[in-house]
Amino acid sequence: MGVRAAWACARALSVSQLREQPLRALATLLAIALGVALGTAVYLINTTALTQFDQATRQLIGAPDLVVRGPVSGFDESVFETLAALPMVGLASPVLELPVSLVPASHPALKVIGLDPFRAVALQPDLIAALEADITALFSHDAIVLSRAAAEDLNLVRGDRLAINVGGSVQWLRVIDILPGDVYPEPLGIMDIAAAQWSLARLGRLNRIDLRLRAGTDPQQALEAVNRWLPAGVLAVSSALERGRASAATRAYRVNLDVLALVALLTGAFVVFSTQWLSIMRRRTALGLMRALGVTRAELRFSLLAETAANGALGSGLGVLLGYLLARLMLRYLGADLGNAQLAGGAASLQIEALPLFGFAFIGTAAAIVGGAIPAWQAAYRAPALALKAGDAEQDLRRLSTTAPGIVLAILGALLAWLPPVGGLPLPGYLAIASLLIGSVLLVPALTRPLLALLPRTGFVVTDTAFAQLRGSLSSASISLAAIIVSFSLMVAMAIMVHSFRDSFEVWLARLLPADIQFRSSYGGDTAVLSPAVQARIAALDGVTRADFRRTQSLLLRADRPAVTLIARDIVRERAAETLPLVREAQAPLAEAGLPPAWISEAVTDLYGFKPGQTLSLPLAGRRQDYFIAGVWRDYVRSSGAIVIRRQDYIAASGDAGANEGSVWRDPHHDAASLIAAIRASLDNGDTLEILSSQELRELSLIAFDRAFLVTYALEAISVLIGLLGVSVAASSTALSRRAQFGMLRHLGMLRRQVLWMFAGEGVALSAVAVIYGLILGAMLSLILVYVINRQSFHWSIDLAVPWGQLAVLSLSLIAASALTALWSGRAAVSLDPIQAVREDW
């Protein structure tokens, strides 16, 4: 192949391309740029959040060989003495790691780590080295060192005092130092272990022990040996597993975002594909001329590929730049958690590495090349003599039979949807969507033919010409259709999924919040509890008809899984369905089980394999306690799993009669505000409780829901934008290639207006077909999103609900947008002098 000749050919072809319609070249560029920008932005934010998360975890865990973990409530410190005396243990460091409840209660809890500085210096060297103050100052019972992020969040400086809630009363800690910002990126407080046990009312309790093994000890053997010495609910894990567990909790959410970004990138590639195909079809005579003038097939192919590659590279470069800016904006306004409270962290700075950015630019370029490869191949193999004859480009396309592969892919997609997740991720589900999408696109010509046959003969020359044109150019029309169908069906699927989720979430909220007033003693903290005396006082308040109290805490069931939430609450066994949104109940008669009941969330069934009717063994207060699984309930808050048990069973097993959440039903004669005031007044310090009416809580929850889906909405909107770019590119391309026809119709006496309406009518008919397809395909895809991907990612079920109104608006806007683009690009084509238009046989 002569590279020079190929370049000469590429020059001649692309110069004419660019001159012909710079706006269309720009639209193609933008389509790929937007796709790459999204991928880059989501990637950058994910990496930033993960890096920050990882750095925090690494600092906090440090360099022990094994980590012994117990429930938040802790275990007896005699375990520490036992482990420290084991021959294989070189160094043991006792730790108390607690989410400390702050005052006011509405402030998120502060993670506080209490450690022995002299032992920790070997295991968490970075953290200890950063303590600038005299280390002995830490030994004071009320001394705390804050990370920079915590100090900024709480608006505290060295010497200030921090109000915390311990067991319902306010305690004050002294901030003796603030760590430099680069040591620990998230909010954290560091205390001496003895001071923490004293100040946080955990005397004699630990919940973590870091172990360094003697040199030459096999870690696996040591792990097994250590585990033999541990009480129920306390587990030893390797520090690598401990670190991994932290990021595992958010993996599904991140993968979902990555997939959305990928969808945008692929839609961009598809737009490039259809643009390139249409532009090659339109230039078929020019390409034929090139072949006649002595350009070989390989040279022609190369020059066409070079054209798409240049488009792809330019678009991708622009996309990476856009993605960087987008990531900065999103970090600034949404934070690294991207609206997902599960990932909450401090302020993050964008992590940028050159290699992944090049990677994205490369993926974008490669996508463009792949998109342009098939049409380039086709063009090179077209007989030049035929191409030179002005005639029917349809012939080339008709020969491409797409029906059989389309059917195969559609069936494959339907089958893939039934497969279980791989590595905890719904990968077969995603593949099913991809396969269904591509399959249906391939089936477009076969399915559209009968649809177009249904178009009536109107007797109006303008519409009849438009319809006839559509029937005659079905194969090329299919290519423009495909781009719209892909983006519209994805939009429909996501709209149905999000609406279903929101709908189910609202129903769920109403079920879970039947009381009038909700309160909690801490936002995520574990040190604040409402004593039985306070509970009794609240229940006895004038205007309270009923009061329920709950004790929630996290519980580690398996070393390699995130902790589940244990909820002990007032619940009547026979009427559990009135209190919990149950999805399944045990078939066996409850009385025969003889064990106290437990209701597990769907995540617990998915992650641990428990089923109703089975026995569940929970570690409580250092002992194993068996429960009968009475049912499965739906929980939209804790995707790591939650278990509900009766409060009386919990108190009997643990002796802990405290509560940290509750609900109150009010007498209709009392208004909510005064009752809230009365509850506050009944406490020693009103700030130790966060109290909201259920109405307020519902509203806040829905706001949080929408915030969590903000990024999804944004990604969806950009996919649609890319699709619309595709529509406009296709319309302008078609308008251009039909200039001669338009000129001919004007010669025959069609008014300019009529030609325009004819073209717009085609656009409307075509997009109406795309909308029908998109709705059907989108509905199918939404089933996979709702029942497969959502369930496998988050382990909660949702009920399908179709947002009819929203879909109608979306459909009409798409049709209107196509009509407008058709009018706009048609106007340019018609504005050409009809004499010249007819003469230009290109």
Next chain:
Amino acid sequence: MGESGAGKSTLLNIIAGLDRPDSGRVLFEGADLGRMDDDALTRLRRVRIGFIFQAFHILPYLTVLQNVELPLDLLGIPRAQRATRAQAWLDRCGIGALARAYPRELSGGELQRIAIARALVHEPALLLADEPTGNLDAGTAAQILNLLREQLQASAAAAILITHSPAAAAMADRRLRLTGGRLHPETP
């Protein structure tokens, strides 16, 4: 010459290596086109053959000069030399002043002059012309034929011309008529 549908264009395409015959051989400068692969045929066209079409096929978004430069560009001739040679051929075809113009502004006669310049600019051994005056009026057609004859003589290239026009046919040294798939000598 021949009736419409007799196979004149097909014959021309076979000679150019754009199409393959069902039977028979095409010899070009002693080489059998049937034994060449597509790339070899394409290179042969690039170097040794020039084309003129009835529908002109001038690329509308390149200037007149760029259109004529195209075959030289494909041969890898440096830009400066390319421009000089193309301009010289435009001058020879009487449209030197139009070098910077775009084809859409030009008449059919002017377009066909560009096509002639483009077909001969790389000094091919053979010119293939498929009804070069088919889209032109009689006066313009006569001018184009004269130009073509002059330039062919000047460049010592052979030419095969397909035409319906007796005037065009009269220009040829040898006239053949294609009927029933066979070529018969045509006597004037």
